[in-house]
Amino acid sequence: MVIYVLWLRQIKRYFRSRARIVGSLGQPLLFLVALGFGFGPVFQRAGQGNYIQFLTPGVIAMTVLFSAVFNGIELIWDRQFGFLKETLVAPVSRVTIMIGRTLGGATTSVMQGLIVAVACVIAGFRPSSVMAGAGGLVFMVLIAVMFTALGTAIASVLSDFQGFQMIMNFLVMPIFFLSGALFPLVGLPRALDLIARIDPLSYGVDGLRSSMTGVSHFGLPTDFAVLSVLTVALLVVGSRLFSKIQI
Amino acid sequence: MIHIANLVKKYGEVSAVNDISLEVQAGEIFAFLGPNGAGKTTTIKMLTTLLKPTSGSILIDGLDPLTRSSDVRRRFGIVFQDPSLDQELTAYENMDLHGVLYSVPRMARHQRTEYLLKLFELWDRKDDPVKHYSGGMKRRLEIARGFLHTPKILFLDEPTLGLDPQTRNQLWTQVKALNAQEGVTVFLTTHYMEEAERVAQRIGIIDHGTIVAQGTAAELKQQTGTDSLEQAFLELTGTSIRSETATGADAMRAMAAMWQRGRR
Numbered sequence: 001m002v003i004y005v006l007w008l009r010q011i012k013r014y015f016r017s018r019a020r021i022v023g024s025l026g027q028p029l030l031f032l033v034a035l036g037f038g039f040g041p042v043f044q045r046a047g048q049g050n051y052i053q054f055l056t057p058g059v060i061a062m063t064v065l066f067s068a069v070f071n072g073i074e075l076i077w078d079r080q081f082g083f084l085k086e087t088l089v090a091p092v093s094r095v096t097i098m099i100g101r102t103l104g105g106a107t108t109s110v111m112q113g114l115i116v117a118v119a120c121v122i123a124g125f126r127p128s129s130v131m132a133g134a135g136g137l138v139f140m141v142l143i144a145v146m147f148t149a150l151g152t153a154i155a156s157v158l159s160d161f162q163g164f165q166m167i168m169n170f171l172v173m174p175i176f177f178l179s180g181a182l183f184p185l186v187g188l189p190r191a192l193d194l195i196a197r198i199d200p201l202s203y204g205v206d207g208l209r210s211s212m213t214g215v216s217h218f219g220l221p222t223d224f225a226v227l228s229v230l231t232v233a234l235l236v237v238g239s240r241l242f243s244k245i246q247i
Numbered sequence: 248m249i250h251i252a253n254l255v256k257k258y259g260e261v262s263a264v265n266d267i268s269l270e271v272q273a274g275e276i277f278a279f280l281g282p283n284g285a286g287k288t289t290t291i292k293m294l295t296t297l298l299k300p301t302s303g304s305i306l307i308d309g310l311d312p313l314t315r316s317s318d319v320r321r322r323f324g325i326v327f328q329d330p331s332l333d334q335e336l337t338a339y340e341n342m343d344l345h346g347v348l349y350s351v352p353r354m355a356r357h358q359r360t361e362y363l364l365k366l367f368e369l370w371d372r373k374d375d376p377v378k379h380y381s382g383g384m385k386r387r388l389e390i391a392r393g394f395l396h397t398p399k400i401l402f403l404d405e406p407t408l409g410l411d412p413q414t415r416n417q418l419w420t421q422v423k424a425l426n427a428q429e430g431v432t433v434f435l436t437t438h439y440m441e442e443a444e445r446v447a448q449r450i451g452i453i454d455h456g457t458i459v460a461q462g463t464a465a466e467l468k469q470q471t472g473t474d475s476l477e478q479a480f481l482e483l484t485g486t487s488i489r490s491e492t493a494t495g496a497d498a499m500r501a502m503a504a505m506w507q508r509g510r511r
Contacts, residue, residue: 002347005344084471
């Protein structure tokens, strides 16, 4: 019941802040249009096929990633000026609050991802099979839960927004750019290849791509296994850190 | 109802609260006064399970907040210095969510929400998002929410900061009415001395983390040989201005103030 109302609260907030919905779609759509159509001809000539087809899972992953991390990090603000304090003094366990928040944040991130997916279809993306949507959704959910938990974990140890820019530039941006969202992970320099293998989003992008277009780098079972394990691990770490918050 | 003995909170070498002992009786309205940075909010955070004391003991309605935190939390309501409403939700939704968090049964939740929102004159606006409320309305809603689960104690940390005299007056009238009707113990902090004198039965003054005096307003005036509580307060705590060390929270408070001004 408590988890449900906390989840519902975030869904309500999401639908009521239309400006934020539209605002956060701008960046992925720009990537889709500028890179998708801009690099399309080069990609084609290199013998890699249709770039929109390749890029779509990457742009969806990006949308979910940014939205999820942001939902988690919002906690910093919420702790001082928001509803968080109200929940922290309530006779409810911290783990329950963390799970409600994370599920709510993850759900809205998935919704953002779905909107972008529709935009991608309009831009010319064609899924490989009827099951593409279901498989894609599973990976969107995993990416969303994992990175909301990561954002929450980070926000639990930061006391103000001064570290926020650093987190964006040195963690979230690299996670996105080095994940294979924009380019195939084939024939890369060794260092880059290694980083891509460590980057959790690589498996998210690959899982999405493999279920939506049938093209896979690591293989679907590997993607699913890595993401599931990491998601559970981050949920545990996030809950731990969240439980320790003192305000 | 509230029992504090030799309570200490240290941040490194600095003592924010240094060996305070206090007793607040059931049904009493107790005002906790002190200059900025004296340790008021830190004390409230320890009383409300948000902060662990370095040493000393606390009993809330006979229960230790450290070991029985859930039972303690059920027994108090709190209005924080900084807002803690969900701005995107309506007043009714904020109340209802609070009711669920405190496992108030559905029927009781609806009835009490209606009663309190009417009492605090917010019922007509119950379906408006809180972000469209004035400062005074938000404050009233927070206090109404604090009463929703019929707590035994209500903590009010500077609830009237930044409000006009009309709103402040009305707010205290309502709090006093609920104190009389439901016997709820009220533990408040404020910088407005005349409010403390009017509302509280007993006053404690804290400075540099220690309690420098406590008693009724009349006793404090007599003790210091002054004829207003404000003078008594200055007599007890000195006239120098306190520099509060800037924390992350202060930086964010400044940001929040700018942000709100920008939106208006």
